[in-house]
Amino acid sequence: MSSTITAQMPGEPATTTYERSCEGSPADSNHGRAIRDVLDRVGDKWSLLVVATLRKQRLRFTELQRHIPGISQRMLTLTLRQLERDGLITRTVHAEVPPRVEYELTALGGTLIELAMSLADWAIQNHPRIEDSRAAYDHAHSN
């Protein structure tokens, strides 16, 4: 059952939220939803970065913030909650004072970051080509 994004993928058009299932054969269920869900998580501004940062080490809130320059407290919190909800990281609160909260990658999160790494490799290797292409395009359309 090796993938097939092709054309049945649309999360949803009219309804702003992706709810209705794509009416393919009853068996193929809604792969589009699955893909969209993962993309929404991977594609946002900080999730992948947080997961990558947690790849090797278990870290607490403030440590994460230091490791990820530019992230706001708010966005770090929101991102962590999402990742936790999706089962990609775990959040453990130690009953101390002052409070200590540590975040750690789950096994699921671990498999995802491996994939993401290969995407990162692709990005790094091919970015020059993309940059060149953009320059050429912009030049041709500058008029």
Add this chain to the structure above:
Amino acid sequence: MSSTITAQMPGEPATTTYERSCEGSPADSNHGRAIRDVLDRVGDKWSLLVVATLRKQRLRFTELQRHIPGISQRMLTLTLRQLERDGLITRTVHAEVPPRVEYELTALGGTLIELAMSLADWAIQNHPRIEDSRAAYDHAHSN
């Protein structure tokens, strides 16, 4: 030079647009920028879907629109322009009347979609786990 998203990735914080380079060692250049660029393209709502649709076939504008239910004329146009600019697809206009424009994947686009496919596979295989995790999380936090 196998990747390392870790912590130096931030596109940019304060400046709304990702312009300033991350001042790492002069050699490692801005991998963060590369990764962010690719993610911005891959993560948006339609790009990956368009690329996937073009994977096997060369298609014209209207055909693409039919293959991708829910996409608006505007978003199809914008998405195609971006992909063309990045060198992931080519756009060829046939001097006929009525006009015929065909879009085709480039070699670069071809390598990207292969990666995207494995991500899609991951999404399909692990989505049940994510769904379960979400249900559990929502249940635990419903109060």
Add this chain to the structure above:
DNA sequence: CTGAATCCATACTGATACTG
């Protein structure tokens, strides 16, 4: 047929201030 231009609703993100 293949778009470009305009307008509008919403979603995402960041800055800031406050709390157990």
Add this chain to the structure above:
DNA sequence: CAGTATCAGTATGGATTCAG
């Protein structure tokens, strides 16, 4: 320390209309 709450700017996507 580790958040929450509120507010505001920007970006994104869709609907509609017009054009070569």
